[in-house]
Amino acid sequence: MSKIADLAALRSLMSQxxxxxxxxxxxxxGLPVLDAALGGxxxxxxxxxxxxxxxxxxxxxxxxxxxxxxxxxxxxxxxGVLWACLGEGDLYPPGLASFGxxxxxxxxxxxxxxxELLWAMEEALRSPALAGVVGEVDRIDLTAGRRLQxxxxxxxxxxxxxxxxxxxxxxxxxxxxxxxxxxxxxxxxHVELLRRRGGRPGAWILEREDETDRFLVAAELGDGSAxxxxxxxxx
Amino acid sequence: MWLPSWATDRLRRKPDFxxxxxxxxxxxxxxxxxxxxADGAASAEGILPGLSLADARALRPDVxxxxxxxxxxxxxxxxxADWCSRxxxxxxxxxxDGLWLDITGCAHLFGGERALMSDLRHRLAGFGHDAxxxxxxxxxxxxxxxxxxxxxxxxxEPGTARGAxxxxxxxxLRLPAAMVAELERLGLRHIGDLYxxxxxxxxxxFGMLPGERLDQALGRIDEPISPRLPAPAYAVRQVLxxxxxxxxxxxxxxxxxxxxxxxxxxxxxxxxxxxxLLCYRVDGRLVKLAVGTSxxxxxxxxxxxxxxxxxxxxxxxxxIEAMVLAAPHVxxxxxxxxxxxxxxxxxxxxADLAPLIDRLGNRLGFARxxxxxxxxxxxxxxxxxxxxxxxxxxxxxxxxxxxSGNLPLRLLPRPEPVTAxxxxxxxxxxxxxxxxxxxxxxxxxxxxxWWRGETGDPRxxxxxxxxxxxxxxxxxxxxxxxxxxxxx
Numbered sequence: 222m223s224k225i226a227d228l229a230a231l232r233s234l235m236s237q238x239x240x241x242x243x244x245x246x247x248x249x250x251g252l253p254v255l256d257a258a259l260g261g262x263x264x265x266x267x268x269x270x271x272x273x274x275x276x277x278x279x280x281x282x283x284x285x286x287x288x289x290x291x292x293x294x295x296x297x298x299x300x301g302v303l304w305a306c307l308g309e310g311d312l313y314p315p316g317l318a319s320f321g322x323x324x325x326x327x328x329x330x331x332x333x334x335x336x337e338l339l340w341a342m343e344e345a346l347r348s349p350a351l352a353g354v355v356g357e358v359d360r361i362d363l364t365a366g367r368r369l370q371x372x373x374x375x376x377x378x379x380x381x382x383x384x385x386x387x388x389x390x391x392x393x394x395x396x397x398x399x400x401x402x403x404x405x406x407x408x409x410x411h412v413e414l415l416r417r418r419g420g421r422p423g424a425w426i427l428e429r430e431d432e433t434d435r436f437l438v439a440a441e442l443g444d445g446s447a448x449x450x451x452x453x454x455x456x
Numbered sequence: 457m458w459l460p461s462w463a464t465d466r467l468r469r470k471p472d473f474x475x476x477x478x479x480x481x482x483x484x485x486x487x488x489x490x491x492x493x494a495d496g497a498a499s500a501e502g503i504l505p506g507l508s509l510a511d512a513r514a515l516r517p518d519v520x521x522x523x524x525x526x527x528x529x530x531x532x533x534x535x536x537a538d539w540c541s542r543x544x545x546x547x548x549x550x551x552x553d554g555l556w557l558d559i560t561g562c563a564h565l566f567g568g569e570r571a572l573m574s575d576l577r578h579r580l581a582g583f584g585h586d587a588x589x590x591x592x593x594x595x596x597x598x599x600x601x602x603x604x605x606x607x608x609x610x611x612x613e614p615g616t617a618r619g620a621x622x623x624x625x626x627x628x629l630r631l632p633a634a635m636v637a638e639l640e641r642l643g644l645r646h647i648g649d650l651y652x653x654x655x656x657x658x659x660x661x662f663g664m665l666p667g668e669r670l671d672q673a674l675g676r677i678d679e680p681i682s683p684r685l686p687a688p689a690y691a692v693r694q695v696l697x698x699x700x701x702x703x704x705x706x707x708x709x710x711x712x713x714x715x716x717x718x719x720x721x722x723x724x725x726x727x728x729x730x731x732x733l734l735c736y737r738v739d740g741r742l743v744k745l746a747v748g749t750s751x752x753x754x755x756x757x758x759x760x761x762x763x764x765x766x767x768x769x770x771x772x773x774x775x776i777e778a779m780v781l782a783a784p785h786v787x788x789x790x791x792x793x794x795x796x797x798x799x800x801x802x803x804x805x806x807a808d809l810a811p812l813i814d815r816l817g818n819r820l821g822f823a824r825x826x827x828x829x830x831x832x833x834x835x836x837x838x839x840x841x842x843x844x845x846x847x848x849x850x851x852x853x854x855x856x857x858x859x860s861g862n863l864p865l866r867l868l869p870r871p872e873p874v875t876a877x878x879x880x881x882x883x884x885x886x887x888x889x890x891x892x893x894x895x896x897x898x899x900x901x902x903x904x905x906w907w908r909g910e911t912g913d914p915r916x917x918x919x920x921x922x923x924x925x926x927x928x929x930x931x932x933x934x935x936x937x938x939x940x941x942x943x944x
């Protein structure tokens with residue numbers, strides 16, 4: 222039963238990627254340089270990994286920034302967002318407001334175990350009511366990743382796996398995009414796109430205006446074609 | 457219904473019970489070991505409750521003796537009462553060895569009152585319980601007939617209670633033993649003897665009780681029984697011809713019951729907030745499964761999904777012979793609301809999210825799903841409270857505004873002490889890593905909230921940025937430094 226469902230989801234995924242078929246419209250981030258590099262905006266209906274480059278909260282902040290774009294752009298009705306952690310976690314909802322998210326509108330899920338967290342994430346991704354789902358996970362195996370990718374393809378939202386800095390990410394992954402984000406001086410972020418299915422990697426420095434908290438791309442650090450990670454991922 | 461040897465029947469089900477011997481349970485009362493319950497075989501030998509153990513042994517040396525377990529007997533009687541709700545939702549426990557079933561309006565489901573009574577006694581006999589049952593117009597009459605008429609079952613036609621009760625002893629009126637003895641002393645041995653007496657003289661001598669009990673037994677005044685489980689207004693049942701043992705079977709029955717319940721809910725303009733699936737097992741146990749919803753619902757497909765997760769938790773034992781689906785908690789749900797909830801533009805986010813929240817909540821527990829709500833407090837850890845996600849966020853107006861300004865995205869559940877130098881720190885060590893500070897902003901002082909009765913030193917909060925750009929929220933208090941949050 223579930224195998225048939227998986228197969229159906231896989232078919233729908235393949236049909237989206239087949240040439241000539243209309244793909245889901247990507248979500249513009251409002252940062253022209255980044256949008257252009259992503260081919261129009263952040264791809265929807267897929268799984269994305271966000272890896273912290275340091276022990277700080279920059280990666281979580283970047284995930285919150287992407288979530289706010291997805292929640293705001295998803296249509297006139299607006300769609301929900303969900304943030305799942307193991308236990309209570311240490312996300313501080315009042316801090317979300319500066320990324321354009323309404324802290325009171327987000328569903329906060331405290332999962333009792335890593336397995337339940339992944340189950341909840343899969344359920345949430347299947348729901349068309351959610352634009353984005355963040356899961357703070359230590360590690361994820363290939364099967365679980367594939368399930369999440371299929372769920373996201375079915376539901377149309379984006380699943381963000383917020384991984385941990387002190388664990389090396391898996392060499393093989395089902396995620397469509399892999400980001401690595403670290404802090405830079407004066408509230409800036411160093412954002413790397415390590416892997417993008419069917420596209421080129423890149424790296425940028427994102428700065429925030431002091432008064433408005435608006436983001437802008439301060440520098441493009443190259444398209445990544447010379448970056449060693451990119452060579453590895455192709456090799 | 458009377459279970460004359462409830463305590464000893466229960467013992468009989470134990471594997472180490474000695475077969476073929478009379479059995480009694482004993483308890484130490486006033487320094488003597490007295491028989492508190494005796495089974496049929498023991499009673500036939502004259503071993504009755506109240507006899508001392510020595511006397512009982514004199515009558516039958518091989519009598520099997522067990523300690524009395526009143527709490528266990530009561531708990532197991534309560535389980536039996538729950539199981540009896542397969543016949544009627546109104547079941548009450550009567551003392552230590554009896555049950556009252558209000559079968560008004562239910563008997564036809566089981567082929568009439570006589571058939572219901574036979575079925576009940578037959579099943580109880582299958583569990584190893586000797587039961588005497590009586591059906592009458594009033595609980596009092598049924599009680600008297602079950603216990604004092606020498607018959608295994610009695611069915612009293614409506615309006616014949618007066619004649620049927622007359623030959624029974626006065627004790628059948630549920631009177632205290634001392635009062636019964638007093639009545640007997642006056643020659644009033646049978647209930648019939650009380651009929652011609654003027655009520656006033658009876659009351660003068662014995663108080664109101666005998667008259668009241670008489671009226672209750674004859675159905676002149678109403679005596680409501682207080683059911684153990686509240687009877688849900690919405691319930692549908694399915695009695696199974698063949699006991700089911702498998703998940704598929706349970707799911708199939710559930711899928712038959714759900715649309716029926718949803719139709720009943722629709723007729724009443726209600727939606728379920730809580731559903732219970734009651735499974736009656738052939739071994740006399742009742743297994744319950746409950747699901748909750750975040751908003752009233754009568755969408756059978758959505759409700760079926762909630763049960764799907766949990767159905768596997770039911771232990772069918774040796775088989776399930778009847779299933780009842782009940783909605784003990786309902787709320788008004790108009791068709792208009794339903795139309796809006798289904799519509800693509802009127803229902804809003806809440807309606808779309810409800811099925812997801814129900815699914816997550818029923819598996820993980822609704823306490824694990826929260827929405828943040830601002831609170832009036834200067835302390836960062838108190839400025840936010842987790843509220844259940846089941847309530848619409850828009851409906852509940854937040855009591856306070858979200859704190860403004862540059863706030864951390866991560867707040868450690870407990871501030872962690874750090875080793876820091878300088879004021880503000882020029883560098884500090886957190887989790888075995890040294891962070892050299894490039895820029896510092898502060899201090900922002902937070903005083904203890906004296907109106908909460910707090911005392912202590914204030915906290916001085918600093919925003920610090922290290923050489924790599926990582927930004928921290930530290931506070932100094934009483935000469936020590938603590939890391940409280942991380943900025944994004």
